[in-house]
Amino acid sequence: MLPSTSNYMFEMIRSELTDAVGKEYVDVREADRFAHSVDYYWIPEMWHDRNMPNPQADLIVHPGTAEEVSKVMKIANTYKIPVVPWGGGSGSQGGALPVLGGILLDTKRLNRVWKIDTTALTVTAGTGIIMRHLEWEVNKAGYSTMHLPASIACATVGGFLAHRGTGVLSTKWGKIEDMVMSLEVVLPTGEIINTLPIPRHASGPDLTMMFLGSEGTLGVITKVTLKIHPQPEARKFRAYLFKTFDDAMDAGASLMRSRLRPCAIRLYDEEETRHHVKRVFGLDDISGSYLVFGFDGYEKIVDLEMEEAMKIMRKYDVRDLGSKGGDMWWENKYKFFYPPYMFHMPQAFGTLDTVATFSDIKNVYHAMKKVVNENFPEARFIGHFSHWYEWGCMLYARFIFEKAPADPREAAALYNRVWDLAIRAAIANGGVINEHHGVGLKLGRLMKELYGPAKELVLDKLKKELDPNNIMNPGKMGFGF
Amino acid sequence: MHIQKFEDAMKACRFCFMCRHLSAVGNVTFSESDTPRGRALLLDKVSMNPEFLRSEAVVSTMYQSDLSACCRFHCVSHYDENGLVLAARRDIVEAGAAPENVGKLAAELGKSAAFKVSGKKADTIYFIDRYTARQPEISGAFDKIAKAAKVPYMTITGGCLGKALKTLGFENEAKKAASAFAKALAASGAKVVVVSNPAAYDALKNDCPALGIKLKCKVMHTSEFIAGKLAGLKLRKPAGKASAVYYLESDFLRNYNEVAAPREALTRCGFKLLPFGTNNEESYSAGEGACVLPELNPGLVKLLAEKVASRCDDAKKDTLVTASPYTKHVLTKYAGLKVKTIEEMVSSLL
Numbered sequence: 001m002l003p004s005t006s007n008y009m010f011e012m013i014r015s016e017l018t019d020a021v022g023k024e025y026v027d028v029r030e031a032d033r034f035a036h037s038v039d040y041y042w043i044p045e046m047w048h049d050r051n052m053p054n055p056q057a058d059l060i061v062h063p064g065t066a067e068e069v070s071k072v073m074k075i076a077n078t079y080k081i082p083v084v085p086w087g088g089g090s091g092s093q094g095g096a097l098p099v100l101g102g103i104l105l106d107t108k109r110l111n112r113v114w115k116i117d118t119t120a121l122t123v124t125a126g127t128g129i130i131m132r133h134l135e136w137e138v139n140k141a142g143y144s145t146m147h148l149p150a151s152i153a154c155a156t157v158g159g160f161l162a163h164r165g166t167g168v169l170s171t172k173w174g175k176i177e178d179m180v181m182s183l184e185v186v187l188p189t190g191e192i193i194n195t196l197p198i199p200r201h202a203s204g205p206d207l208t209m210m211f212l213g214s215e216g217t218l219g220v221i222t223k224v225t226l227k228i229h230p231q232p233e234a235r236k237f238r239a240y241l242f243k244t245f246d247d248a249m250d251a252g253a254s255l256m257r258s259r260l261r262p263c264a265i266r267l268y269d270e271e272e273t274r275h276h277v278k279r280v281f282g283l284d285d286i287s288g289s290y291l292v293f294g295f296d297g298y299e300k301i302v303d304l305e306m307e308e309a310m311k312i313m314r315k316y317d318v319r320d321l322g323s324k325g326g327d328m329w330w331e332n333k334y335k336f337f338y339p340p341y342m343f344h345m346p347q348a349f350g351t352l353d354t355v356a357t358f359s360d361i362k363n364v365y366h367a368m369k370k371v372v373n374e375n376f377p378e379a380r381f382i383g384h385f386s387h388w389y390e391w392g393c394m395l396y397a398r399f400i401f402e403k404a405p406a407d408p409r410e411a412a413a414l415y416n417r418v419w420d421l422a423i424r425a426a427i428a429n430g431g432v433i434n435e436h437h438g439v440g441l442k443l444g445r446l447m448k449e450l451y452g453p454a455k456e457l458v459l460d461k462l463k464k465e466l467d468p469n470n471i472m473n474p475g476k477m478g479f480g481f
Numbered sequence: 482m483h484i485q486k487f488e489d490a491m492k493a494c495r496f497c498f499m500c501r502h503l504s505a506v507g508n509v510t511f512s513e514s515d516t517p518r519g520r521a522l523l524l525d526k527v528s529m530n531p532e533f534l535r536s537e538a539v540v541s542t543m544y545q546s547d548l549s550a551c552c553r554f555h556c557v558s559h560y561d562e563n564g565l566v567l568a569a570r571r572d573i574v575e576a577g578a579a580p581e582n583v584g585k586l587a588a589e590l591g592k593s594a595a596f597k598v599s600g601k602k603a604d605t606i607y608f609i610d611r612y613t614a615r616q617p618e619i620s621g622a623f624d625k626i627a628k629a630a631k632v633p634y635m636t637i638t639g640g641c642l643g644k645a646l647k648t649l650g651f652e653n654e655a656k657k658a659a660s661a662f663a664k665a666l667a668a669s670g671a672k673v674v675v676v677s678n679p680a681a682y683d684a685l686k687n688d689c690p691a692l693g694i695k696l697k698c699k700v701m702h703t704s705e706f707i708a709g710k711l712a713g714l715k716l717r718k719p720a721g722k723a724s725a726v727y728y729l730e731s732d733f734l735r736n737y738n739e740v741a742a743p744r745e746a747l748t749r750c751g752f753k754l755l756p757f758g759t760n761n762e763e764s765y766s767a768g769e770g771a772c773v774l775p776e777l778n779p780g781l782v783k784l785l786a787e788k789v790a791s792r793c794d795d796a797k798k799d800t801l802v803t804a805s806p807y808t809k810h811v812l813t814k815y816a817g818l819k820v821k822t823i824e825e826m827v828s829s830l831l
Contacts (some may be wrong), residue, residue, distance in 0.1 A: 089498065
């Protein structure tokens with residue numbers, strides 16, 4: 001652990017870090033330590049809102065290269081100081097919070113675009129680059145990563161890799177793990193390694209996949225090569241209103257089972273359609289369950305796919321909102337996440353995202369809804385389904401209390417209780433604890449319930465082997481202190 | 482406290498990350514506190530613990546904001562984080578907690594607010610502010626255009642008309658300076674005041690009414706003036722490589738006032754506007770919104786200018802065009818870029 005700032009040993013360690021990354025990149029300013037003490041997780045937000053001090057890092061370092069990251073890791077190991085990687089800080093699971101103090105390793109200086117390979121169609125970049133900046137660079141070259149999440153403006157590429165993020169076009173173009181070619185990783189003990197340069201092989205287990213989703217507990221991902229794609233000639237959307245959510249889910253699943261390749265499908269349950277979709281779109285005559293989908297690529301193919309998809313929709317009792325109703329969603333796709341449209345204090349809210357097969361997903365949805373409604377009658381439960389696979393889809397369920405208890409400890413207890421019950425209901429019905437936000441601090445305690453013996457036999461052993469001093473992002477992913 | 486007037490922005494921005502990519506200062510310091518979220522979070526703490534206002538953490542962070550208002554321009558709800566920071570600076574000043582260099586600069590700016598009108602009586606008057614005065618080629622270019630358009634004009638010179646003082650949080654001093662300017666303007670009898678500096682434009686358009694100062698004449702930015710006179714000017718068509726230029730948006734014209742005249746004037750003259758950097762939304766602010774950042778923090782301005790330079794396709798060859806004498810000054814001085822103003826570009830065609 002780091003000695004207190006009044007101890008000269010603190011200055012000794014600070015000097016070593018300064019030697020590693022440069023004076024201007026070792027920060028002990030109160031302002032920055034304070035700003036790094038709150039991410040997008042509701043608990044530290046609420047703690048701040050109640051005027052309670054959040055745990056802060058002692059030092060913030062901004063390394064500019066993998067070699068500098070390596071030096072920081074070696075220093076941290078020498079003194080057994082916790083190191084918490086921080087990208088954009090926009091994670092909702094508390095994965096980047098410096099709960100034990102120590103060194104906060106801000107990756108944003110690792111923001112170089114190393115290469116855009118127009119032959120293989122890949123881009124290689126530092127993981128500290130803001131995703132929006134990377135997408136703009138790739139756009140300028142005439143391509144797109146097709147990774148367009150709502151957090152594109154605020155999250156770093158590394159954040160998506162660490163938490164297995166996803167974007168609005170994932171249904172066709174994949175989650176971030178489908179987009180990765182290879183990684184450069186600095187291990188907790190400071191060694192720099194590279195995973196294989198290509199993602200498909202029979203040359204042993206897939207190291208790339210092992211680090212994706214490890215949330216800074218197994219190392220710091222410093223560089224990535226991602227696939228890029230030509231900008232599509234056309235991207236078209238169409239929306240429908242279904243009388244019931246169940247019908248809409250059946251229609252969405254039918255669309256996926258047809259093996260047409262929509263770039264996006266988004267289905268909102270009746271509650272979210274009634275409140276949120278209506279408010280964001282400014283529509284008055286909207287009720288039922290809103291379903292929107294789109295196709296992209298060559299226009300002729302897009303039109304053909306759209307025609308076939310519309311045939312599937314016509315089998316149901318639907319109101320066709322046309323392309324206008326679909327375009328409205330595309331144009332406003334990020335608006336949901338800006339204030340005041342996003343939930344905010346004094347509300348208590350959380351995104352219980354999970355994923356299951358089409359055989360299970362309705363059960364997961366209804367079980368989570370039931371457990372929230374029955375145990376927390378003062379809460380609202382809403383959900384939409386935004387990332388679809390050949391075999392199932394993701395549920396973006398949310399609970400909202402209009403007002404949380406004023407006492408921060410009571411509020412935290414209530415909040416955690418909702419998560420415990422709802423996620424257990426998801427697991428019991430074939431779901432998992434998360435689909436694209438990660439585990440972090442929020443859900444670590446449920447990892448054992450999800451993985452069973454594999455948690456201890458595989459994940460814990462892996463962690464112990466790679467991080468013998470347990471300095472990498474302690475307290476996250478259920479690895480404990 | 483004045484920050485309470487911006488409680489909506491404080492509460493909305495404190496936990497919102499959606500504009501962080503546009504934070505010019507945050508993009509060069511990499512500090513979370515230098516983003517709209519970071520600043521709003523700090524000020525939210527101040528609202529709960531007023532003594533925190535005086536802390537070095539709050540004071541230094543507030544005075545290194547670029548005040549570009551890119552965040553407000555981008556935000557779907559247009560929350561005014563910029564206004565929140567300005568209110569915080571005002572609170573800091575009124576609490577007697579302004580840093581020494583800020584106080585000293587404000588005193589100098591206050592003293593400089595003595596305005597002199599020159600030239601024969603005319604309906605139009607041209608304000609030569611500090612940054613325009615430092616770069617006489619800008620007023621020279623304006624003179625050439627005005628003469629070609631047969632528009633006689635007077636000039637008004639002097640120091641700060643209140644914008645920089647207001648930006649620093651010295652509201653009363655800003656009002657005094659603006660009043661002195663308004664008085665000199667009224668005495669000139671001019672019906673139209675033309676300014677090259679977008680900061681002056683914003684001061685006259687927005688700050689004066691907010692300070693209770695009524696101007697009796699119309700306010701125009703030079704780009705608006707030029708766009709209005711183009712039909713009567715005999716201009717050569719820009720030729721070859723010189724016709725392709727990169728236009729850098731002005732914080733004050735785009736983000737504060739949504740003035741489209743600079744682009745309009747250039748395109749109507751036949752210039753082809755190339756997209757600078759990757760797109761028009763990205764923030765290439767070099768601190769224009771903060772007016773006097775070079776005096777307070779030249780190291781930071783150098784970083785901002787270097788960031789802009791790093792986005793050039795060819796920093797040695799590209800011609801950048803700006804509507805802001807401030808931006809021309811700092812990009813030339815701190816990054817060695819080739820920068821022209823709208824006035825210079827148009828006058829080169831006469």
